[in-house]
Every structure is written in C-alpha cells, then in structure tokens.
Amino acid sequence: NAGVTQTPKFQVLKTGQSMTLQCAQDMNHEYMSWYRQDPGMGLRLIHYSVGAGITDQGEVPNGYNVSRSTTEDFPLRLLSAAPSQTSVYFCASSSRFRLVESSYNEQFFGPGTRLTVL
Amino acid sequence: GEDVEQSLFLSVREGDSSVINCTYTDSSSTYLYWYKQEPGAGLQLLTYIFSNMDMKQDQRLTVLLNKKDKHLSLRIADTQTGDSAIYFCAKGGSSNTGKLIFGQGTTLQVKP
Numbered sequence: 001n002a003g004v005t006q007t008p009k010f011q012v013l014k015t016g017q018s019m020t021l022q023c024a025q026d027m028n029h030e031y032m033s034w035y036r037q038d039p040g041m042g043l044r045l046i047h048y049s050v051g052a053g054i055t056d057q058g059e060v061p062n063g064y065n066v067s068r069s070t071t072e073d074f075p076l077r078l079l080s081a082a083p084s085q086t087s088v089y090f091c092a093s094s095s096r097f098r099l100v101e102s103s104y105n106e107q108f109f110g111p112g113t114r115l116t117v118l
Numbered sequence: 119g120e121d122v123e124q125s126l127f128l129s130v131r132e133g134d135s136s137v138i139n140c141t142y143t144d145s146s147s148t149y150l151y152w153y154k155q156e157p158g159a160g161l162q163l164l165t166y167i168f169s170n171m172d173m174k175q176d177q178r179l180t181v182l183l184n185k186k187d188k189h190l191s192l193r194i195a196d197t198q199t200g201d202s203a204i205y206f207c208a209k210g211g212s213s214n215t216g217k218l219i220f221g222q223g224t225t226l227q228v229k230p
Contacts, residue, residue: 004160033217040126042206042222043161058217090160105149105210107218109160 001026006091006110013081013117021076021113023091031094032074033107036060036087043090049074081117089113122207124221131229136197138224140190140207145169148210150183152192155204155223164205165192194226202228 007022025032033048035058045058049068063085065077074093078085092107121143130136142150148169153161167174167181167190174181180193190207204223 035220040222042122042124042220045217048217092161105218106151106163106166107161109162111158111160 003027004091004093004108004110006089006113008113009111010114011116013078013115015082015117017078017081019078019081021078021089021091021115023074023076023110024072025074025091025093025108026072027093027095027108028071029093029095029108030071032068033058033092033094034064034066034074034076035090035092036085037090037112038087046076046089078115081115083117085115086117087115089115122209122219122221124205124207124224126222127225127227129227129229130197132197132199134197136194136201136226136228138192138194138205138207138226140192140221142188142190142207142209142219144209145185145188146210150181150190151208151218152179152181153206153208153220155206157203161206197226197228199228199230202226 004025030051034046035043037043044060046064047066049055052068052071055066090112091110094107123141151166152164154164155161165176165179167183178195182191204225206220206223208218208220
C-alpha cells in the first residue's frame with residue numbers, strides 16, 4: 001500500500017491564481033481531512049470528509065474548497081491564492097468506524113505540500 | 119473552546135532523557151496521542167494513551183497522564199540524534215467528526 005499520497009510536493013503561486021492540491025489514499029478509509037501547518041501554530045483543520053459525497057468545514061475553511069467524489073481522492077482547491085495561504089498542507093485519512101471521540105483514532109498523514117504564494 | 123498547549127522547543131544532550139509536556143482544556147477525549155514529525159515529512163503516530171490509564175510504557179517511551187491537572191507528558195529515555203523531530207500531542211475533538219486537535223508542536227533538538 002502507498003498509504004496517503006499528495007501532489008505536488010512544492011508549489012509557488014502568484015496572488016490570485018487558483019490551484020488544486022491532490023490527495024489520495026489506498027487504505028479504503030472513509031474519513032479524510034486537510035490540515036495546514038504554520039510555525040508555532042501546530043496543525044489547523046481546513047476541511048474534512050466522512051465519506052464520498054460528504055464534506056464539512058474545519059476551523060480555517062475560508063479560501064478553500066473540497067469535494068469527495070470517490071473514497072480514494074480528496075482534492076483541496078485554492079480559489080484565489082493569497083500570501084496568507086503560504087503554508088505546508090497535509091492530508092490525512094482514518095477508518096470511519098473509529099470516528100467517535102471515545103474510540104481510538106489513528107490518522108495517517110501524507111508527506112505534505114509546501115505552498116508559497118507571492 | 120478546546121485547546122492543546124505545548125512548549126515550542128527542547129534541547130537535550132544525546133543519552134539524556136527528554137520530557138515533552140502538553141496541557142489541554144477539554145477532558146472529553148478518551149484517547150490522547152503523540153505524533154512525531156521528522157524534517158520534511160508528514161506526521162506519524164508515535165504512541166497513545168487511553169484516558170483510564172495513568173502511564174503507558176513502550177520501549178524508550180513513557181507517557182504519563184494526569185487527568186486532574188489535564189497534563190500529558192512524553193518521556194524519551196536515552197535520547198538519540200535520530201529522535202530530533204517535532205513532537206505533537208493531540209486529542210479527539212468534542213464532536214463526533216473524527217477531528218483531532220493538535221498542540222503547536224515541540225521541536226526536540228538532540229546535541230551529540
């Protein structure tokens with residue numbers, strides 16, 4: 001199994017450009033999520049999905065869109081890039097049956113996409 | 119709201135023990151986790167503890183949980199240069215979303 005894969009690894013955008021960060025997992029996980037990592041702020045949840053066709057907002061969703069047409073893929077779209085979106089983006093997945101907070105919930109992370117917006 | 123706090127930096131000498139601390143505000147989560155992030159990589163689950171436990175030991179790792187003070191710690195015995203990384207504590211969110219709430223991460227620097 002490849003686990004969670006992300007492309008591209010690095011990207012530089014100009015302000016106002018749009019792009020899609022790709023995320024795929026081959027573990028048949030129903031739960032997938034996107035985080036951004038900024039220095040001194042840990043990981044903040046952008047959007048998440050509990051299954052194909054179902055998405056919801058995390059704590060920092062503005063400026064990002066997601067869709068989940070298949071179990072495997074969960075792309076993150078930047079609609080009009082801004083310098084404040086310069087960050088490292090991580091995709092993660094987890095088995096759905098463990099989603100209650102009382103259950104063990106190991107999330108598997110991709111290697112990340114380092115995005116710079118000029 | 120839910121909050122998880124960590125100190126940002128810890129420096130130790132090779133062979134010493136490292137202790138990374140974490141505090142949290144909401145005690146509803148049944149599991150608490152420690153993730154490790156090596157340079158340029160994603161996060162990997164290092165260990166976890168169930169909330170009805172006070173301590174969990176796994177080879178060089180010891181996790182201590184003080185529920186009364188809402189304090190979690192990770193002790194790494196005989197710290198090696200390969201342990202240099204960012205360590206995140208995390209807990210489940212209070213709603214049934216699968217969301218994990220992460221601390222800011224502690225950068226562990228191991229000096230030879």
